[in-house]
Amino acid sequence: MSHKCRNGQSVSHNLPADFPDQTNLLDRADFHAFLSGCLRTEQTGSGLLLHRHTAKQIAYYQETNEGWAIRSRCPAGIQLNLCSDTRSLDLRGRILTGPRTYAGFDVEVDGRASTAIRLDTSEEAQNLRLVDCDTRATRQITVTFPQSAIVELDAIDVEKGSRTIPHERSRKRYLALGDSITQGMDARGPAAAYPVQLARDLGLEFLNLGVGGHIFDLDALDDELPYEPDIVTVAYGTNDWSRDTTRAQIASTVRRYLTRLTTTVARSARIYLLTPIWRANGGDIKAGGTLPQFSAAIGEAAAPLATVIDGSTLVPHVPGLFADGIHPNDEGFQHFASNLQPHFSPETV
Incomplete structure (x- = not known):
C-alpha cells in the first residue's frame, strides 16, 4: 500500500515500536547517525554547523584563502537520512550566504523526488517544511543540504509521537x-x-x-x-x-x-x-x-x-x-x- 505525500509518494517500512519519542532530532544522542557525508558537527553560539572537512582542513583553508574557507563550510553532499512515520519534517535555522546568494534543499521520499526548495540566503531565521504528508506511514526520507550556502541549524523537527530511526547506509x-x-x-x-x-x-x-x-x-x-x-x-x-x-x-x-x-x-x-x-x-x-x-x-x-x-x-x-x-x-x-x-x-x- 502506498501513502501520498505532497509532491511525492511513499511506501511502508517497519520500525521498532519502542524508540524514544523526541521531536527535535538535534537533541538526540544519535543525531550524527542520521547524517551521511558529514565528518563532524560544531555547536556555535548561533547554531549547529555540519562539517564535511576535518578541523585541520578548515584551519588550513582559513589561513590560506578566504574563498576556500567560505566554500569549505558549505554542507555540500551532506544528507539527512531517516526512516520515520512522521507526517512532517521541518528545518529551523539560518541559511547564510556562501559562494552564492541562493541555496536549495532537495528531498526524496522512498527514493523519489518529493520536494525541491529554492531560496535566497538570509541572516534571518527560517522555518522550512521539508516533508508534508497527509497520512502517517513509515517512509524513508533523504534531505540533501545546500552546496552553495552555509547552514546554521536550530532544529530538525519530526512530528511529536512519531517513530524515527536512521536508515541504513551503503557499505561501499x-x-x-x-x-x-x-x-x-x-x-x-x-x-x-x-x-x-x-x-x-x-x-x-x-x-x-x-x-x-x-x-x-x-x-x-x-x-x-x-x-x-x-x-x-x-x-x-x-x-x-x-x-x-x-x-x-x-x-x-x-x-x-x-x-x-x-x-x-x-x-x-x-x-x-x-x-x-x-x-x-x-x-x-x-x-x-x-x-x-x-x-x-x-x-x-x-x-x-x-x-x-x-x-x-x-x-x-x-x-x-x-x-x-x-x-x-x-x-x-x-x-x-x-x-x-x-x-x-x-x-x-
Whole structure:
C-alpha cells in the first residue's frame, strides 16, 4: 500500500515500536547517525554547523584563502537520512550566504523526488517544511543540504509521537575530491551535483570534499581523514590552468598528489582522475597551453597511478549546459553524471 505525500509518494517500512519519542532530532544522542557525508558537527553560539572537512582542513583553508574557507563550510553532499512515520519534517535555522546568494534543499521520499526548495540566503531565521504528508506511514526520507550556502541549524523537527530511526547506509564508500564543479556549482539543486547523482545511482555512501576555486594542493590533504573510501574521484585542473601553471609544473604536482593519496587516505581505494571538463575559454593560450593541452599533461602524469577519465567527454560542449561557460547547470550535471557512470564497473562498486 502506498501513502501520498505532497509532491511525492511513499511506501511502508517497519520500525521498532519502542524508540524514544523526541521531536527535535538535534537533541538526540544519535543525531550524527542520521547524517551521511558529514565528518563532524560544531555547536556555535548561533547554531549547529555540519562539517564535511576535518578541523585541520578548515584551519588550513582559513589561513590560506578566504574563498576556500567560505566554500569549505558549505554542507555540500551532506544528507539527512531517516526512516520515520512522521507526517512532517521541518528545518529551523539560518541559511547564510556562501559562494552564492541562493541555496536549495532537495528531498526524496522512498527514493523519489518529493520536494525541491529554492531560496535566497538570509541572516534571518527560517522555518522550512521539508516533508508534508497527509497520512502517517513509515517512509524513508533523504534531505540533501545546500552546496552553495552555509547552514546554521536550530532544529530538525519530526512530528511529536512519531517513530524515527536512521536508515541504513551503503557499505561501499565514495570520496569526491575536486573544485567548485565537484562541490556542485552552479546547480540550483544540491542533488544535481555529479557526486550526489553518482552515489545515488551506484548505491554508494559518499563524502564530498569539493571546494570552489581549489587546485591540486597537497597541503589540503589530511592524511588522518576519518573516512576510508573504496572509490575516489579526483577532479582538479581547471583552476590550475587559470593560474598559469605550466604543464611541467602540473605533471609534477599531479604525480606527488596521487602518490600521497595512494599511501594515505586512498590506500585501499580505486582512484579515478577526471581531467577538466570543457569550458568556453578553454582555447585560450596560457602558460600551460590551451586547456586541452593542459588536460593531456594531467592525464599522462596520472595514468600510472589512477584510472584516467577524459573530462572533455562528460558534458557536451554546449553553452546552454553551463551557467557561466565554466560551471554546469542542472541539465549539464545530468550529462556529467550519466556519462561518468559507465566508467565504474560492477566489480568496482
